[in-house]
Amino acid sequence: MTDLFKTKEEQLKDFCKQKVFFSKADIMEYGLKNYYIRADRTVRTFVSEGLMKKLTKDECLFRGLKGKMAWYQA
Numbered sequence: 001m002t003d004l005f006k007t008k009e010e011q012l013k014d015f016c017k018q019k020v021f022f023s024k025a026d027i028m029e030y031g032l033k034n035y036y037i038r039a040d041r042t043v044r045t046f047v048s049e050g051l052m053k054k055l056t057k058d059e060c061l062f063r064g065l066k067g068k069m070a071w072y073q074a
């Protein structure tokens with residue numbers, strides 16, 4: 001359920017924190033379902049601000065995350 005008093009950025013941040021580990025595909029799917037086309041760009045902004053972390057290939061292998069898309073950690 002969406003909170004009408006939160007901005008789309010805050011809702012996306014809550015979604016990411018709930019998932020903990022998420023891929024770019026998860027973000028794109030979220031953006032389509034919630035009419036937020038900038039979702040991927042917003043996550044990259046969160047990473048540059050230090051709110052989230054982009055996982056390296058080694059970290060993805062260690063955690064068993066598969067796929068060639070970028071993986072993030074909230």
